[in-house]
Amino acid sequence: MQELLQELQINEKQRAADVLIPILRGKIEELEEKLDITHNTDGDTTSGIVPLSRSVPMRKNLPKTELKRFDGSPSQWIPFWDYFRTIIHEDSHVPKIEKFSYLDSCIEGKASAIIQGIPISESGYDDAIDLLLKTYGETKRLIRTLNRELMSLQISESFEHDESLYLKSEKIFRQLISMNQNVEDGMYYSNLEGKMSPYVLDKYCVIKDAEDNDDWDTSKFRNAFSRAFDTSDI
Incomplete structure (x- = not known):
């Protein structure tokens, strides 16, 4: 009889443990998540995640990589x-509210x-993405804007400015090409030729004259412009 009572007590304790253990595990996971969130939002940006500007917890299992910023350019x-x-928007495991936090x-x-002013909610995230895509993602409008930006690049006054001119123009060219825009027209490279400093322009012209000048296009211009920075080419 005594052995039966002991066995019943053991079984009762086992059932209680079976109930409590999952609860305790859940509490521990919640505590770990809170500690992780606190660590990432205490102004420490070295973890690779951009700090939140609105107070919505972020998932700690997302890639520890620094998100690119966008200022409207x-x-x-x-x-x-x-x-x-790629990193956030198309990840089906991340709730939209958290996606909005990353976006913000x-x-x-x-x-x-x-x-x-858009509230952080599932519908708010959709509205924010729609607004950004309508403002910046419409292809024809973006092509026009990039063309204007390319044509309005500042005239270079030094070798360092020429390097900046080259890098900025390359960035725009790559984006225009990615949208199937034909950039081989003479207006593209002739405009940029007029923006080079005299020093780099002289080197560029030497390279240009040594090649097929009659069949010049933007691709050849881009190659010659990059080589104009390399003294070994002259």
Whole structure:
């Protein structure tokens, strides 16, 4: 009889443990998540995740990589959106509210003003994405904006400015080409030729004269412009 009572007591304790253990595990996971969130939002950006600008917890199992920022500059839109879309937007495991938190944390400047005031919710995230795509993602409008940006690049006054001119123009060219825009027209490279500093322009002209000058196009211009920085080419 005594043995039966002991066995019943053991079984009762086992059933209680079976109930309590999952609860305790859940509490531990919640505590670990809170500690992780606190660590990531105490101003420590070295973890690779952009700090939140609105107080919605982020998932700790997302890639520890720094999200690109977007301030409304047309030339930044494609690299920003391609990155954000791949890492956050198309991840079906991330709730939309958390996606909105990530979006809000890396949008700034003019772009931030566009989505300002939209509540952080599932429908709010959809509205914010729609507004950004309508403003920056419409192909024809983006092509026109990038063309204007390319034509309005500042005239270079030094070798360092020429390098900046080259890098900015390359960034725009790559985006235009990615949208199937023909950039081989003479207006593209002739405009940029007039923006080079005399020093780099002289080197560029030497390279150009040594090649097929009669069949010049933007691809050859881009190659010659990059080589104009390399003294070993002269």
